[in-house]
Amino acid sequence: xxxxxxxxxxxxxxxxxxxxxxxxxxxxxxxxxxxxxxxxxxxxxxxxxxxxxxxxxxxxxxxxxxxxxxxxxxxxxxxxxxxxxxxxxxxxxxxxxxxxxxxxxxxxxxxxxxxxxx
Amino acid sequence: xxxxxxxxxxxxxxxxxxxxxxxxxxxxxxxxxxxxxxxxxxxxxxxxxxxxxxxxxxxxxxxxxxxxxxxxxxxxxxxxxxxxxxxxxxx
Numbered sequence: 001x002x003x004x005x006x007x008x009x010x011x012x013x014x015x016x017x018x019x020x021x022x023x024x025x026x027x028x029x030x031x032x033x034x035x036x037x038x039x040x041x042x043x044x045x046x047x048x049x050x051x052x053x054x055x056x057x058x059x060x061x062x063x064x065x066x067x068x069x070x071x072x073x074x075x076x077x078x079x080x081x082x083x084x085x086x087x088x089x090x091x092x093x094x095x096x097x098x099x100x101x102x103x104x105x106x107x108x109x110x111x112x113x114x115x116x117x118x
Numbered sequence: 119x120x121x122x123x124x125x126x127x128x129x130x131x132x133x134x135x136x137x138x139x140x141x142x143x144x145x146x147x148x149x150x151x152x153x154x155x156x157x158x159x160x161x162x163x164x165x166x167x168x169x170x171x172x173x174x175x176x177x178x179x180x181x182x183x184x185x186x187x188x189x190x191x192x193x194x195x196x197x198x199x200x201x202x203x204x205x206x207x208x209x
């Protein structure tokens with residue numbers, strides 16, 4: 001029973017990672033590639049590490065694996081936010097069919113507000 | 119079929135295919151930021167490979183390295199984004 005659970009969880013994690021890799025090749029622009037990698041890879045790593053926890057069933061391994069999962073869940077959104085903001089500032093183009101660009105309005109507002117403050 | 123054999127013969131090849139696809143984007147990526155994201159995902163998949171390898175060889179010691187690698191993935195992304203931003207500002 002435990003073996004079956006480990007097999008299912010590790011296969012699920014591997015399939016999530018495979019979907020993320022398909023996404024990073026096939027998605028049309030940088031921002032959609034970023035979104036799919038951050039979400040799917042985090043879920044895949046979570047499943048595989050939980051499989052490792054079930055396989056060893058040891059306290060030290062459990063704490064280590066949970067620390068890795070917690071760390072990945074905390075840091076990957078921060079890293080995604082930083083790299084997407086830098087990509088926008090350095091002039092990465094959006095996809096032709098994107099219908100919304102809220103950051104553009106915000107940046108323009110900042111630029112137009114600056115002279116008033118001085 | 120034991121768990122070790124199953125992971126070695128079925129799960130690891132799936133992840134190898136995934137690494138191949140990520141490498142395509144890493145080589146091809148039109149801009150630097152694409153390559154940074156591909157590198158981040160490559161290191162994150164490396165964490166998964168280490169976890170599966172620790173199951174195959176039945177040695178939980180390798181999970182320490184997985185933790186360090188997860189740290190380095192975050193730090194490298196932040197450092198790359200900082201330097202790309204700084205290079206843009208200097209121009």
